[in-house]
Amino acid sequence: MSTLTTPTSLHTPAVGTAHTRIEGRDKVTGAARYAGEVPFANLAYGWLVLSTVARGRIRDLDTDPVLAMPGVLAVLDHRNAPRLHTDYTSLLGMRPDLTCAVFQHDRVPYLGWPVALVVAETSEQAREAAEALVVHYEQEPHDIEFGAERPDAYPAAGHMPAVTEKGDLDAELAASAVVVDAEYSTPEEHHNPMEPHAATAHWDGGRLEVIDSNQGATWVVGELANLFSLDPASVRVRSEHVGGGFGSKGVRAHQVAAVMAATVLGRPVRVVLTRRQMFSLAGYRSPTAQRVRLGADADGHLRALEHRSVSLTSTVYEFVEPSAGVARVMYDAGAHHTANRVVRLDVPTPTYMRAPGEAPGSFALEAALDELAEKCGLDPIELRLRNEPDKGPVSGLPFAGRNLAACFREGARRFGWADRDPRPGLRRDGRWLLGTGTAAASFPAGAQPSTATATAHPDGTFTVRISAADIGTGARTALTLVAADALRTAPERVRVRIGDSDFGPAMIAGGSMGTRSWSWAVRVAAGDLLERLALGDGIPPQGITVRSDTTEAVGALAAAERHSFGAQFAEVAVDVSTGEVRVRRMLGIFAAGPIVNPLTARGQLLGGMIWGISMALHEEAVRDRASGGHVGADLAGYHVATHADVPRIEADWIEDTDPDDPVGIKGIGEVGIVGAAAAVANAVWHATGVRHRALPIRPDRVLSAARQKPTDGIRPAAAGAPDA
Numbered sequence: 001m002s003t004l005t006t007p008t009s010l011h012t013p014a015v016g017t018a019h020t021r022i023e024g025r026d027k028v029t030g031a032a033r034y035a036g037e038v039p040f041a042n043l044a045y046g047w048l049v050l051s052t053v054a055r056g057r058i059r060d061l062d063t064d065p066v067l068a069m070p071g072v073l074a075v076l077d078h079r080n081a082p083r084l085h086t087d088y089t090s091l092l093g094m095r096p097d098l099t100c101a102v103f104q105h106d107r108v109p110y111l112g113w114p115v116a117l118v119v120a121e122t123s124e125q126a127r128e129a130a131e132a133l134v135v136h137y138e139q140e141p142h143d144i145e146f147g148a149e150r151p152d153a154y155p156a157a158g159h160m161p162a163v164t165e166k167g168d169l170d171a172e173l174a175a176s177a178v179v180v181d182a183e184y185s186t187p188e189e190h191h192n193p194m195e196p197h198a199a200t201a202h203w204d205g206g207r208l209e210v211i212d213s214n215q216g217a218t219w220v221v222g223e224l225a226n227l228f229s230l231d232p233a234s235v236r237v238r239s240e241h242v243g244g245g246f247g248s249k250g251v252r253a254h255q256v257a258a259v260m261a262a263t264v265l266g267r268p269v270r271v272v273l274t275r276r277q278m279f280s281l282a283g284y285r286s287p288t289a290q291r292v293r294l295g296a297d298a299d300g301h302l303r304a305l306e307h308r309s310v311s312l313t314s315t316v317y318e319f320v321e322p323s324a325g326v327a328r329v330m331y332d333a334g335a336h337h338t339a340n341r342v343v344r345l346d347v348p349t350p351t352y353m354r355a356p357g358e359a360p361g362s363f364a365l366e367a368a369l370d371e372l373a374e375k376c377g378l379d380p381i382e383l384r385l386r387n388e389p390d391k392g393p394v395s396g397l398p399f400a401g402r403n404l405a406a407c408f409r410e411g412a413r414r415f416g417w418a419d420r421d422p423r424p425g426l427r428r429d430g431r432w433l434l435g436t437g438t439a440a441a442s443f444p445a446g447a448q449p450s451t452a453t454a455t456a457h458p459d460g461t462f463t464v465r466i467s468a469a470d471i472g473t474g475a476r477t478a479l480t481l482v483a484a485d486a487l488r489t490a491p492e493r494v495r496v497r498i499g500d501s502d503f504g505p506a507m508i509a510g511g512s513m514g515t516r517s518w519s520w521a522v523r524v525a526a527g528d529l530l531e532r533l534a535l536g537d538g539i540p541p542q543g544i545t546v547r548s549d550t551t552e553a554v555g556a557l558a559a560a561e562r563h564s565f566g567a568q569f570a571e572v573a574v575d576v577s578t579g580e581v582r583v584r585r586m587l588g589i590f591a592a593g594p595i596v597n598p599l600t601a602r603g604q605l606l607g608g609m610i611w612g613i614s615m616a617l618h619e620e621a622v623r624d625r626a627s628g629g630h631v632g633a634d635l636a637g638y639h640v641a642t643h644a645d646v647p648r649i650e651a652d653w654i655e656d657t658d659p660d661d662p663v664g665i666k667g668i669g670e671v672g673i674v675g676a677a678a679a680v681a682n683a684v685w686h687a688t689g690v691r692h693r694a695l696p697i698r699p700d701r702v703l704s705a706a707r708q709k710p711t712d713g714i715r716p717a718a719a720g721a722p723d724a
């Protein structure tokens with residue numbers, strides 16, 4: 001065997017050192033192929049036709065004229081499409097989201113529902129024919145009206161319990177010296193990954209292969225195998241490069257439609273979504289209507305905490321945005337009540353979107369804490385420190401590390417928090433009112449079973465295979481560093497192959513669990529491989545391969561509250577004569593386990609914080625009451641933060657180690673957005689003296705709030721003005 005494979009104390013750890021993306025050169029030179037551009041011989045193109053009514057039935061589709069158009073090969077709709085099997089258990093034991101089960105019935109559950117797929121020789125021919133297809137509907141009145149007062153909202157669980165209740169809320173509120181009772185709202189928000197969803201399906205010698213852009217290849221295999229009643233071993237999904245996902249890239253209509261068409265036509269079929277189609281086909285974050293009631297003693301200690309949230313879902317599938325969940329981790333109180341409710345409307349099914357629950361939930365909870373600090377006359381950081389729980393407020397479980405206080409201390413020092421005058425509306429820079437705000441962040445640090453293989457080659461190099469997904473996060477690079485350390489070799493000697501379901505089951509890139517779960521499997525495989533090599537039998541030409549499976553180890557993990565934490569800081573400038581809000585600087589300090597690759601980790605955290613700026617000030621999908629569809633379903637109408645909106649922004653971390661944790665590594669994909677919008681909103685209050693409880697803090701909201709005020713938004717530290 002090669003000496004290079006011998007464990008050596010001379011190994012220099014790669015984890016913790018900055019490493020540029022392994023595929024970076026391929027990406028910037030265009031050599032990296034995305035799902036919509038992998039070349040195929042004999043490729044046909046499918047174009048989805050979406051409903052133009054928000055509720056009703058398809059009475060007829062005039063397919064004959066379309067079939068006569070140039071290049072058109074087929075039109076699939078509910079009358080002729082292959083039947084799907086829809087009664088099965090999905091990922092993590094959940095019911096499947098059958099929003100993807102297209103062409104199975106004539107019902108139209110929302111505007112933008114796929115009613116047909118037109119397949120043609122070229123993408124242009126398919127699009128032209130799809131746009132020419134006349135669909136006749138029996139239209140029914142639709143209901144898209146969302147709000148806190150929906151009487152038909154019901155408690156709904158999703159991926160966490162719907163309701164938790166501890167103690168007598170009314171009694172504790174009555175006994176409180178200070179009470180905050182406020183309603184907050186967040187709008188419908190869309191993921192908008194840069195790369196639109198795309199899939200190419202083809203049958204290859206009895207095997208279905210799908211080239212796809214997704215967050216987990218074996219997940220997609222599982223769903224497609226179930227839907228099409230196939231043996232999972234006869235389905236292969238590959239997704240080498242993925243241009244962003246944020247939760248939106250699971251199994252959706254376009255993959256299912258592509259498989260149907262490839263099956264019917266017996267040739268490869270590609271279906272790509274347009275940006276506009278993504279607004280109804282890719283999932284989104286539900287709007288939320290939240291109410292937070294806090295009761296505290298005069299010294300700020302919480303006696304009562306209530307966090308209630310309503311979100312919406314479609315009539316097709318019950319997806320819950322669990323915004324009240326974050327309160328179950330962050331703060332304890334004698335009476336502690338949380339509830340997530342949902343209302344079913346004639347709208348597309350929402351889905352997981354970066355920090356589902358925590359992102360909107362932390363806006364309400366952390367803004368309410370800021371209001372409580374104001375009422376108690378306490379510094380908002382001091383208020384949080386006084387309410388640090390010593391165990392899970394709802395679970396009663398110990399925290400496996402809770403370094404929130406350290407994040408606040410380090411953040412306050414670097415941000416210059418100590419100099420802050422707590423009174424609002426006092427600082428000016430020309431026409432700008434200035435203010436600073438802070439908020440806490442947390443996100444679960446879970447792990448899910450994964451498998452990996454590690455191969456030692458005779459030339460002293462290694463190949464690690466795991467069906468991980470790099471959705472732009474740098475996962476491939478992070479896993480290379482992890483594997484190199486585990487194999488006691490240099491990263492240059494390790495080839496990490498990902499994005500192929502044939503590598504075996506693995507966690508998806510989701511829930512901030514990817515790197516943690518995959519690293520675990522990679523380390524186990526690498527450790528076993530080194531043991532094999534230590535036997536010294538030599539490496540045959542095909543190499544020596546070992547396989548790991550962490551199912552048992554993950555199952556044996558002791559129950560604990562496992563989370564990343566963070567402290568967000570923002571400084572804003574508000575022009576109350578134009579309503580403009582600019583973020584001037586932002587700082588996030590995180591406790592997110594050992595950081596694998598500081599370069600890409602910083603990018604992840606900054607990206608999350610920029611999402612927070614965007615959520616606080618820009619993002620809002622607006623539905624037209626009459627049609628039930630969007631106004632401006634594109635990046636002109638839907639505003640996201642762009643470079644000019646991103647000021648001096650810094651993300652950093654503190655040491656966060658847990659000697660009892662078998663992996664140590666936590667996820668960083670989501671914690672960066674948590675609390676970020678609240679920090680901005682709290683800073684807007686500090687600048688103006690006005691609480692904005694509805695996101696985004698648009699210029700018109702700032703203006704109408706300023707109009708209700710005596711002078712230009714400047715006022716002493718009295719009670720906040722009513723929300724705009």
Ligand code: MOS
Nearest residue numbers: 247353354510511
């Ligand atoms: Mo993420 S919303 O768990 O992909």
